[in-house]
Amino acid sequence: MSVRARLSRRGFAAGLAALGFGGKALAQGFAELGADASGFAAVTPGRRFAFPADHGPHPDHRIEWWYLTANLSDTNGNAYGAQWTLFRQAMQPGPQRDGWANQQIWMGHAAVTRADTHRYSETFARGGVGQAGVDAEPFRAWIDSWQMRGLDPMSAATIAPLQINASGTDFGYALRLDATRPLVLEGDAGYSVKSERGQASYYYSQPFFTANGTLTIDGKSANVSGRAWMDREWSSQPLASDQTGWDWFALHFESGEKLMLYRLRQSRSQPYLTGNWIGANGQSIVLSANSIAMTPTATTEVAGRKLPTHWHIAVRDRNFTIETVPLNPASWMGTSFSYWEGPISFTGTHRGVGYLEMTGY
Amino acid sequence: MKQGLWILAVLLSHWRRHPTQLATLLVGLISATALWSGVQALNQQARTSYDRAAAVFGGTRVAMLVGRDSTFSQKLFVDLRRAGWPVSPVLEGRVRVGGRSLRLLGIEPVTFPAETGTIPSIRTSDLQTFIVPPGEALVAPETLSQVGAAEGATLRTDEGAMLPPLKVQAQLAPGVMVVDVGVAQRILHLPGQLSRLLIGQTRGTRAPLEAIAGDKLRYVAPDAETDLERLTDSFHLNLSAFGLLSFLVGLFIVNSAIGLAFEQRMPMLRTLRACGVSSRMLNGTLLAELMMVALVAGLIGLVCGYLIAAALLPDVASSLQGLYGARIPGELTLTPQWWAAGLAMSAVGTLAAAATSLLKAIRAPVLAMAQPYARQQTQQRWLGWQGLAALAMLVAAIAVLIVGNSLISGFAILAALLLGAALALPVLLGFVLRIGERSARGPLAMWFWADSREQLPGLSLALMALLLALAVNVGVGTMVESFSRTFATWLDGRLAADVYVNARDDAQARDIQTSLRARPEVTAILPSGRAEIEIGGWPVEVLGLADHATYRDRWPLLESAPHAWDDVRSGRAALVSEQLARRLNLRLGGRLDVSTPDGAWSLNIAAIYADYGNPKGQIVVNIDAFTSRFPNLPRTRFGLRVTPDKIAPLIDDMRKTFHLDESRLSDQSTLKAESTQIFNRTFTVTAALNTFTLGVAGVALLTSLLTLSNSRLPYLAPLWAIGLTRRQLAGIELLKTLSIAFFTALLALPLGLLVAWCLIAVVNVRAFGWRLPLHVFPLHLAELLGVAMLASLLAMLVPVARLIRMPPAALIKVFADER
Numbered sequence A: 001m002s003v004r005a006r007l008s009r010r011g012f013a014a015g016l017a018a019l020g021f022g023g024k025a026l027a028q029g030f031a032e033l034g035a036d037a038s039g040f041a042a043v044t045p046g047r048r049f050a051f052p053a054d055h056g057p058h059p060d061h062r063i064e065w066w067y068l069t070a071n072l073s074d075t076n077g078n079a080y081g082a083q084w085t086l087f088r089q090a091m092q093p094g095p096q097r098d099g100w101a102n103q104q105i106w107m108g109h110a111a112v113t114r115a116d117t118h119r120y121s122e123t124f125a126r127g128g129v130g131q132a133g134v135d136a137e138p139f140r141a142w143i144d145s146w147q148m149r150g151l152d153p154m155s156a157a158t159i160a161p162l163q164i165n166a167s168g169t170d171f172g173y174a175l176r177l178d179a180t181r182p183l184v185l186e187g188d189a190g191y192s193v194k195s196e197r198g199q200a201s202y203y204y205s206q207p208f209f210t211a212n213g214t215l216t217i218d219g220k221s222a223n224v225s226g227r228a229w230m231d232r233e234w235s236s237q238p239l240a241s242d243q244t245g246w247d248w249f250a251l252h253f254e255s256g257e258k259l260m261l262y263r264l265r266q267s268r269s270q271p272y273l274t275g276n277w278i279g280a281n282g283q284s285i286v287l288s289a290n291s292i293a294m295t296p297t298a299t300t301e302v303a304g305r306k307l308p309t310h311w312h313i314a315v316r317d318r319n320f321t322i323e324t325v326p327l328n329p330a331s332w333m334g335t336s337f338s339y340w341e342g343p344i345s346f347t348g349t350h351r352g353v354g355y356l357e358m359t360g361y
Numbered sequence B: 001m002k003q004g005l006w007i008l009a010v011l012l013s014h015w016r017r018h019p020t021q022l023a024t025l026l027v028g029l030i031s032a033t034a035l036w037s038g039v040q041a042l043n044q045q046a047r048t049s050y051d052r053a054a055a056v057f058g059g060t061r062v063a064m065l066v067g068r069d070s071t072f073s074q075k076l077f078v079d080l081r082r083a084g085w086p087v088s089p090v091l092e093g094r095v096r097v098g099g100r101s102l103r104l105l106g107i108e109p110v111t112f113p114a115e116t117g118t119i120p121s122i123r124t125s126d127l128q129t130f131i132v133p134p135g136e137a138l139v140a141p142e143t144l145s146q147v148g149a150a151e152g153a154t155l156r157t158d159e160g161a162m163l164p165p166l167k168v169q170a171q172l173a174p175g176v177m178v179v180d181v182g183v184a185q186r187i188l189h190l191p192g193q194l195s196r197l198l199i200g201q202t203r204g205t206r207a208p209l210e211a212i213a214g215d216k217l218r219y220v221a222p223d224a225e226t227d228l229e230r231l232t233d234s235f236h237l238n239l240s241a242f243g244l245l246s247f248l249v250g251l252f253i254v255n256s257a258i259g260l261a262f263e264q265r266m267p268m269l270r271t272l273r274a275c276g277v278s279s280r281m282l283n284g285t286l287l288a289e290l291m292m293v294a295l296v297a298g299l300i301g302l303v304c305g306y307l308i309a310a311a312l313l314p315d316v317a318s319s320l321q322g323l324y325g326a327r328i329p330g331e332l333t334l335t336p337q338w339w340a341a342g343l344a345m346s347a348v349g350t351l352a353a354a355a356t357s358l359l360k361a362i363r364a365p366v367l368a369m370a371q372p373y374a375r376q377q378t379q380q381r382w383l384g385w386q387g388l389a390a391l392a393m394l395v396a397a398i399a400v401l402i403v404g405n406s407l408i409s410g411f412a413i414l415a416a417l418l419l420g421a422a423l424a425l426p427v428l429l430g431f432v433l434r435i436g437e438r439s440a441r442g443p444l445a446m447w448f449w450a451d452s453r454e455q456l457p458g459l460s461l462a463l464m465a466l467l468l469a470l471a472v473n474v475g476v477g478t479m480v481e482s483f484s485r486t487f488a489t490w491l492d493g494r495l496a497a498d499v500y501v502n503a504r505d506d507a508q509a510r511d512i513q514t515s516l517r518a519r520p521e522v523t524a525i526l527p528s529g530r531a532e533i534e535i536g537g538w539p540v541e542v543l544g545l546a547d548h549a550t551y552r553d554r555w556p557l558l559e560s561a562p563h564a565w566d567d568v569r570s571g572r573a574a575l576v577s578e579q580l581a582r583r584l585n586l587r588l589g590g591r592l593d594v595s596t597p598d599g600a601w602s603l604n605i606a607a608i609y610a611d612y613g614n615p616k617g618q619i620v621v622n623i624d625a626f627t628s629r630f631p632n633l634p635r636t637r638f639g640l641r642v643t644p645d646k647i648a649p650l651i652d653d654m655r656k657t658f659h660l661d662e663s664r665l666s667d668q669s670t671l672k673a674e675s676t677q678i679f680n681r682t683f684t685v686t687a688a689l690n691t692f693t694l695g696v697a698g699v700a701l702l703t704s705l706l707t708l709s710n711s712r713l714p715y716l717a718p719l720w721a722i723g724l725t726r727r728q729l730a731g732i733e734l735l736k737t738l739s740i741a742f743f744t745a746l747l748a749l750p751l752g753l754l755v756a757w758c759l760i761a762v763v764n765v766r767a768f769g770w771r772l773p774l775h776v777f778p779l780h781l782a783e784l785l786g787v788a789m790l791a792s793l794l795a796m797l798v799p800v801a802r803l804i805r806m807p808p809a810a811l812i813k814v815f816a817d818e819r
Helices: A012-019 A025-028 B001-018 B019-056 B075-082 B120-124 B128-129 B142-147 B179-187 B210-213 B227-274 B279-324 B336-365 B374-403 B408-441 B443-494 B506-517 B549-554 B565-570 B578-584 B623-629 B644-658 B666-680 B686-711 B713-722 B728-770 B778-806 B808-819
Strands: A063-075 A079-090 A104-114 A115-124 A132-135 A140-143 A146-155 A160-167 A171-178 A190-195 A200-217 A220-235 A241-255 A259-266 A272-278 A284-287 A293-302 A305-315 A319-327 A340-349 A354-356 B064-067 B087-097 B100-107 B137-139 B166-168 B176-180 B196-199 B216-220 B499-501 B522-535 B537-543 B557-561 B573-577 B591-596 B599-609 B616-622 B637-642 B663-665
Touching: A012 A063, A012 A104, A012 B713, A063 A171, A063 A200, A063 A340, A063 A354, A079 A132, A079 A140, A079 A146, A079 A220, A079 A340, A079 A354, A104 A140, A104 A160, A104 A200, A104 A340, A132 B537, A146 B120, A171 B713, A190 B565, A190 B578, A200 A241, A200 A259, A220 A241, A220 B557, A241 A305, A259 A293, A259 A305, A305 A340, A305 A354, A319 A354, A319 B128, B001 B019, B001 B227, B001 B279, B019 B227, B019 B279, B019 B336, B019 B686, B064 B537, B075 B087, B075 B196, B075 B210, B087 B179, B100 B179, B100 B778, B137 B142, B176 B179, B196 B623, B210 B216, B227 B279, B227 B336, B227 B408, B227 B443, B227 B686, B279 B336, B374 B522, B408 B443, B443 B549, B443 B686, B443 B713, B443 B728, B443 B778, B499 B644, B499 B666, B506 B522, B506 B637, B506 B644, B522 B549, B522 B591, B522 B623, B537 B578, B537 B623, B565 B573, B565 B599, B573 B578, B573 B637, B578 B599, B578 B616, B599 B616, B616 B623, B637 B644, B663 B666, B713 B808, B728 B778
Parallel strands: B100 B176, B137 B166, B537 B616, B573 B599
Antiparallel strands: A063 A079, A063 A220, A079 A104, A104 A115, A132 A140, A140 A146, A146 A160, A160 A171, A171 A200, A190 A200, A200 A220, A241 A259, A241 A354, A259 A272, A272 A284, A293 A305, A305 A319, A319 A340, A340 A354, B064 B196, B064 B216, B087 B100, B087 B196, B137 B176, B499 B637, B499 B663, B522 B537, B522 B637, B557 B599, B573 B616, B591 B599
C-alpha cells in the first residue's frame, strides 16, 4: 500500500501532510491521527457535553471536524448526495495566538454526487485572521465562502435549523436543515473508543436532519430534499499507530431508525468494529463488536485503486442483514488527501439510504 | 556500409596530411559555436531568473489585486475569500541585513496559488516549520553567502528586528527573503497590512470586486510577458546581435578552410569516382564527414561557450541589476535544449559554410581535370559580382535607415553595412594593389605588388573577418567612450541635491523637515514627488520638483524653450525625458495629456532632457502642481542642499534620530558612485564579446596564412633561385602581409566610426530611447590600429619563421616537382 493511500477517515490530517505538514507522520499509520499527542488535551471517559459551547471549536485538542452528509432526491426522483466538511488541526499545543501566528489550520471539503457524476472541491485556510473558523453562538462554521450557520430560532440541543452552502467550479448547493430530535452521543455517552489500546475521541451526531434546497451541477439547478447526518468529533490522538484506514457507514432506515458503524483496519490484528444503533426516538445503543459482520461483496477500480464499493452487513443482535449499493461507485475525493465518500442505498431486512466513507485504500 | 567507411577513411586521410587545415576548420567552428552559445546561455539564464523573480515577486504572471495605496488592510483579503475570491496575500518591503538591502516577501503558503508554480518547494517543504513561530526565512544560496551566515542562523535586521532562522531555497531569486506574511508584518512594522493579493484558480462563484473592496483594490490582469522581460528585451537583443556577429566571423574561417580542403581534394574525389564509387555514395560520405566535424567541434564549442558565459555572467548580472533591477543568480544552469540548439547551430553553420564547395564537388564531372588553382580563378571572376553585391548591401543599409523604425531594423542596417563593407574589401584592396603595381619601379617591387594581388583571394576571407572585428571594435569602443564622457556631466546635473530623503510616512516627513529647518547647514529643503502613470501604454514616472536654482542651473536639458522653468513653475508645462519624447514623438512646444486622479492634465512641453538608462518614460512638473493633481500620494520625498563639509555628520544624525536606512536616506556621492558603477558595467559584456571577436579574426588570419604558406612555395622558389636569401624572402612576405593588413585596418577605421554612429544614433535610440553625442577618440583609433598590426604580425610569425628555416632542398624540390 502506498504511503499516499494511508489516511484517516476524515482525511484532514493526512491532507495537511500532503500539503507539507509533518510528512514523517504519514509513515505512522493514520497520519497525524496516530501521532504523539503530547501537549494537547487528552480524551477521557465521563466528559459532560455542554451545548451550544461544544458546537464550537476545542482548540486544546489537536484535531476536530464538522461533517455533514446528505442523501437527497429531486422532484423527478433522481438521487443525489452532498457533503460539507470543515476540519481543524492545531500545529502546536498551547494557548491560542492571535493573527497569523495562530496555530490552527482549517480545511474544507465539499462534494455532490449523482449516479453519473461526482464533483468535489477543497480549500485551506489559516486560523486567526477570519478566513475560516467556527463560532458556537450564534452558530457559524465557515471557510472562504462555504458556510454552515444557525437560522433563527436555532436550538442548541438539536443544532437546527441550519443553512449550509458550498460551491466549486462546476457545482454548488444551498440546503436548509431541520431537526426535531436531540443530538446523539456516540459510543459511551460521547466517548468513542477507536482501538483496544484506548485511543478515543469525543463524538456526537445529529442524524435526524431533514434537508431542503437547491443543488447545481454544471449550471443546472434542481430542487432537492432528503435526509442529512452531521458528525462532530474531536480528539488529540484518536487512532492507534497501526490502524491503516477505515470503512464507515451512516445509514438512514425507512423506519426512521439510524445506524452508524465502522470497521478500523489494523495492520497487526483483526479489524476493530463498533457501531451505534439509534432508535427512531433518538435512543442510542452501542453494538458489541462480535455481533457485527461487515463483508465486501464487490470491488470497483477507482483512481487506480480497488475499492470495496458493495457490502454485506449484518448485526446479529438486531436481526439485521443488508446489501449496500453505491449511487455512484466512482465517488472518489481526489483532494490533497484522497478517499472514497458517497451516497449508498441498501436492501435486505431493512431498506434505506446512507453514506459510506472508505479511507486508506 | 563498409564501402562508405572506407571512403570516409580516404576522405579523412586528407586531414591527416593537412593538420593545420583541420585545425583551422575546427577553430572556426569551435569559436563560432562557442560565442553564439555562450551568449545564448547568458540570455537563457537571465530569462529563467526573470521567471523566478516574477513569480516570487507576484509579477504579472498571475492575476492580482493591488491597492490604491502602497498597502491595504488584511480585512480585504478575508472579505474577498469569504466572497469566493481565491486570493492569497503578499506583503513586500525591504530590510537591511548586515548592511545589505534585501527584498522581504511575506507570503501565505496555505492559500498560495499552486499555478504560480515557481516556489513549489515552499509547498512541499515542512510547511509547519515555515508557519509556526519562529518560522523560517527562505533565501537563495547566493543571498546566504552574501549576508555571510550559515543555514539555520538567526539574524537581526540592521534596525534590530529578529528574523526567523535562515533556510536555503535554491529556486529563489537572489536578494529576496521569503517569510510568512505574519512574520513580514512584524518585521516591517505593518500589522494587518498587505501589499497585494495573488489570484489563484477560480473555485465556484465570486462576488464582483467592487461589491467587496469598493475602489480600494485594482485588478491587474496576468501578462504573458513580465515587466522585466519587456524592459530587458533590448539588452538581450544587443547581446544576441553581437553573438550572431561572432558566429558569422567564425563561419568566415570555416568557409575558407572547407573551400580549400575541397579544392585540394578534387583529384582525390575524381580518383574515387573513377574507382567506381557512386556519386551518391561519395556525396553522402562527404556530408557525413562534415557533420562529424560539425558535431565534434560543436561539442567543444559548447563547452567553451559555457566557459565564456560563466566568465561573463557576473558582468551581465550586474548590468541587468543596475539597469533594470533584475537579479540574476551567479550559477549557470543549462538546459538540454541549449545543448541541442548549439549543436544544431554548429551543423547548420557548417552546411552553410560548405554549401558552395559541396555543390561544386557534387557537380564535378568524373573526367574533368582537377584544377588546383581553379579557386583563385573563380574568385577573380567573382570579384566583380562581389563588388556589385557590396554595393547592393550598402544601398539596402541606407534604404532600411530611411524606411525602418524598429530595433531589428537598426541591427539590419548594421548587418548590411558590415556585410557590404566586408564584400567590398577585396575589391578595394585589389584596386589599391593595382595602383601600387602601376607606380612600382624595378622588378622586385613590381613582383611585390603583383604577388600581393595574386595572394589576395586566399587571404580575403581572413581579411574580411579582420575588417569586421576591427570595425565593430572601433564602433563599440567609440560608443562606450562617448557614453562615459557624457554620463559624468549628465549625472552631475541629475543628482543636484546633496542628500535624498524618503520618509516612512507623511508625519515622519514633517518631523524631519521641522528638525532640519533648525539646522543652519541645511541651505534648502526641496520637496519632491513621484507618481507612476501610463501614457500610451508605457510606464511613465511623473516627478514633481521644487522650483529652485539647484535644478534650474543643472538639470541636463537637451533642448528647451525660453523661460522653460518659469512655465514649469506655473504648473502648465512639463519637462519631458528624451525616451518619452522619442517614443511618443513629442516636440518642444507640443502638448502632453497626463491622466491624474484629479482628471486629465494637459501640459505644454517646455524642454526635453536626457534621462540615460531609465527604461521608463519620465516627465518633470512643478511640485505644487504635482501635489494638487496627485493629492493622495505620500509626501515623503525631499532633497536637501547642505554645506559640503556638514553632509556626513548630518546623515549620521538623521540615521540615528529617525531610523532611516539607506533606501530612505542617501547622499549624492554614494548615489553617483553606484550609478557610475552600473554604467561602467553596462557595456562590459559588449566590449568583452568584441575582444573575443577580434581574437577570432586574428586566428582566422593566422590559419589563412598557414594554409597559404604551403601553396606559396612554387611562387617563392624562383625568387630564391634568382638569388634572394630566405631571410630576404621572409622579409618581403612579412611586409606584404602587413601592408595588406594595414590597408584593411585603415579601411576599418572609417567603417568603425560609421558603426559607432549607427549604434549611437540608430540602435541605442531604438533600444533604449536615448541618443548620445558622438565623440571621436583618435588615440583609441591609433591604439586599435596598433592592435591590428600586432595581431597580423603575430599571425605571420609562424609562417615567416618556417620560411627562414626552410631547408634549401625543399625549395629545390619545387622545381623537381614542376610538371
